[in-house]
Amino acid sequence: MASFALSKKTSSAEIIVNNPFDGSLVGVVSETSADAVNLLLERANRGAKIARSLPRHQRSAILEKSAATVEAREEEFALLIVREAGKTITQARKEVTRCVNTLKLSAEEAKRNAGEVIPFDAYAGSESRQGWYTREPLGIITAITPYNDPLNLVAHKLGPAIAGGNAILLKPSELTPLSAIKLADVLIESGLPEEVITVAVGGADLGKALVSAKEVRMISFTGGFATGEAIAKSAGIKKLAMDLGGNAPVIVMENSNVDAAVEDCVSGAFWAAGQNCIGTQRILVQRPIYERFKTAFVTQTLELRTGDPMEADTDMGPMITEKAVDRAASMVERAIAAGAALLCGHKPSGTLYPPTILENVPATCDVLNEEVFAPVVILQPFDELDEAIQLANNPEYSLHAGIFTNDLADAFDAAKRIDAGGIMINQSSDYRFDAMPFGGFKYGSMGREGVRFAYEDMTQPKVICITRLQR
Numbered sequence: 001m002a003s004f005a006l007s008k009k010t011s012s013a014e015i016i017v018n019n020p021f022d023g024s025l026v027g028v029v030s031e032t033s034a035d036a037v038n039l040l041l042e043r044a045n046r047g048a049k050i051a052r053s054l055p056r057h058q059r060s061a062i063l064e065k066s067a068a069t070v071e072a073r074e075e076e077f078a079l080l081i082v083r084e085a086g087k088t089i090t091q092a093r094k095e096v097t098r099c100v101n102t103l104k105l106s107a108e109e110a111k112r113n114a115g116e117v118i119p120f121d122a123y124a125g126s127e128s129r130q131g132w133y134t135r136e137p138l139g140i141i142t143a144i145t146p147y148n149d150p151l152n153l154v155a156h157k158l159g160p161a162i163a164g165g166n167a168i169l170l171k172p173s174e175l176t177p178l179s180a181i182k183l184a185d186v187l188i189e190s191g192l193p194e195e196v197i198t199v200a201v202g203g204a205d206l207g208k209a210l211v212s213a214k215e216v217r218m219i220s221f222t223g224g225f226a227t228g229e230a231i232a233k234s235a236g237i238k239k240l241a242m243d244l245g246g247n248a249p250v251i252v253m254e255n256s257n258v259d260a261a262v263e264d265c266v267s268g269a270f271w272a273a274g275q276n277c278i279g280t281q282r283i284l285v286q287r288p289i290y291e292r293f294k295t296a297f298v299t300q301t302l303e304l305r306t307g308d309p310m311e312a313d314t315d316m317g318p319m320i321t322e323k324a325v326d327r328a329a330s331m332v333e334r335a336i337a338a339g340a341a342l343l344c345g346h347k348p349s350g351t352l353y354p355p356t357i358l359e360n361v362p363a364t365c366d367v368l369n370e371e372v373f374a375p376v377v378i379l380q381p382f383d384e385l386d387e388a389i390q391l392a393n394n395p396e397y398s399l400h401a402g403i404f405t406n407d408l409a410d411a412f413d414a415a416k417r418i419d420a421g422g423i424m425i426n427q428s429s430d431y432r433f434d435a436m437p438f439g440g441f442k443y444g445s446m447g448r449e450g451v452r453f454a455y456e457d458m459t460q461p462k463v464i465c466i467t468r469l470q471r
Contacts, residue, residue: 015174015201020086020318020351021309027084027178034205040169040198041215044140047167047195052137056110058191059163063107065190070183071100077151077182084176085150086318086351087272088309099152099183102434105451106159113455118463131465137165138217138239138460142210144231146223147320148275148373150176154183156434157220160454162192169210170199175320177201211235218458222277225371225397225443241447241457245277245371246399246440248429249392251414252293253385254286256404256426262296265377268402268428270304270355273319274328274375278400278422278430282368282378284388290381294359297379298343301355318351319374325353328374331367338362345375369395385410393419399440400429421445 013031018024032040070077074096081092113135120129143157154172161168172180177199184199200206211219211231218239221231228244250268252261268280285293309317319325325348332346335358345356359379361368368378382388392401402424403414415423421440424431432438437453439445447457 017084017178019083020320029177029201032200032202032206034209037209040200041213043195043198044167044169048139050193051165051167051196060107060110062191063103066187067100067103069186080179082309084178086309088314088317091272095152099155102155103159105435106163109451109455110163128468129465133461133463135459136462140216141166141218142169142216144171144221147173147176150179153222154180156449160451161458164455164459166458168197171207243445246397247281247371247395248278248400249282250280250402250428251388252285253405254288255406258289258293261404264428266300268430269377270316270375273316275373276430280429284380284382284391287381287383294379302344304355306352306354319353322351328372328376335361335365335367338365371397389417396443398442402427402429
């Protein structure tokens with residue numbers, strides 16, 4: 001099996017995985033102790049040698065077969081996502097579909113991105129040389145993944161790493177490790193040698209040991225800024241790729257299709273209970289249409305059904321833990337105490353936190369400046385596009401942004417001037433296609449995901465230069 005903790009007992013401790021909606025037991029995973037890091041590295045070193053020797057067609061075939069297997073077992077994977085992460089069944093099925101696509105894209109990348117011919121004779125003095133460069137594996141990659149997309153975000157680490165011929169040490173969130181283990185096992189069932197991938201489930205001490213290990217050549221991390229900063233301080237000299245969160249703005253201009261903007265922003269703000277790093281957190285609405293937009297947005301939000309994620313008509317399930325609910329509710333409480341107006345929501349019940357809308361939030365409030373990572377959205381009026389762009393650029397975290405407008409000049413102006421890794425025009429901020437480069441500006445990330453771009457981060461060029469000798 002891929003899980004080191006399950007295949008070789010390294011600790012007497014166990015990690016209990018509970019359903020965030022009703023608290024029922026989903027599974028039990030043996031915890032991997034930080035003391036086992038040397039054993040993990042021994043296995044990964046063996047795996048790196050094996051992975052490097054796999055021809056590209058074989059890597060591709062393994063990934064293609066894995067994609068087909070996940071697709072055939074879609075409902076099985078979707079139900080597990082619902083049970084351990086609390087996503088609605090509709091959202092979970094979409095995540096499985098995206099995972100299949102990510103694996104297929106990785107299979108294609110394994111075969112096509114092998115390097116290029118170098119035009120040595122384009123430079124004076126190198127006319128007698130010719131050659132090329134190849135893309136070679138880094139070796140061991142440590143991947144650390146969050147709870148909010150427990151399957152597809154794992155696929156975004158594993159797929160490109162395998163395509164590039166690397167070995168992977170995967171540390172999934174302790175809250176949602178089961179989908180990751182299941183995906184790793186599918187890869188092994190599909191022909192991936194067991195030692196190429198190792199799943200180790202544990203806490204912060206395990207993570208620190210994996211991150212600081214000299215043998216690890218790259219850290220691929222998706223999670224919070226504080227953890228990312230700690231990783232950067234302890235990693236040493238190795239490649240770092242990080243997606244650290246966002247505080248996504250969406251601008252709605254008065255010349256836009258307001259009804260379409262409302263519908264898209266409701267989805268963008270409350271998908272996956274707001275536990276979405278590119279989820280819409282701030283909606284900036286031009287003043288002439290502000291009241292119209294607000295009325296429609298609140299009305300549609302109140303129609304959302306929050307509850308059992310297994311039921312097909314549920315729009316929003318639970319947050320991952322009561323602690324996560326408490327954090328979000330506290331941020332909202334502080335904003336209200338500072339003078340913000342509550343338009344709806346903010347009635348927590350266990351892990352359920354209904355969609356919450358605020359307006360008139362003071363500029364100093366953390367709910368406006370930090371990533372809430374909850375079903376909380378802020379409405380703000382503005383007068384001119386320059387003002388909206390300035391407001392959009394205020395936070396230090398910037399993954400995606402959106403703008404709704406029928407004016408092409410405004411769309412291009414905003415796209416050029418907003419500091420974000422992706423600008424969605426006539427779309428809320430939460431759109432992502434798994435082949436596009438994904439990451440942020442400022443403190444939003446380091447590097448880019450998206451299969452091709454992650455693959456290039458996870459490989460390194462090697463130059464071969466041939467000199468033609470004079471006879």
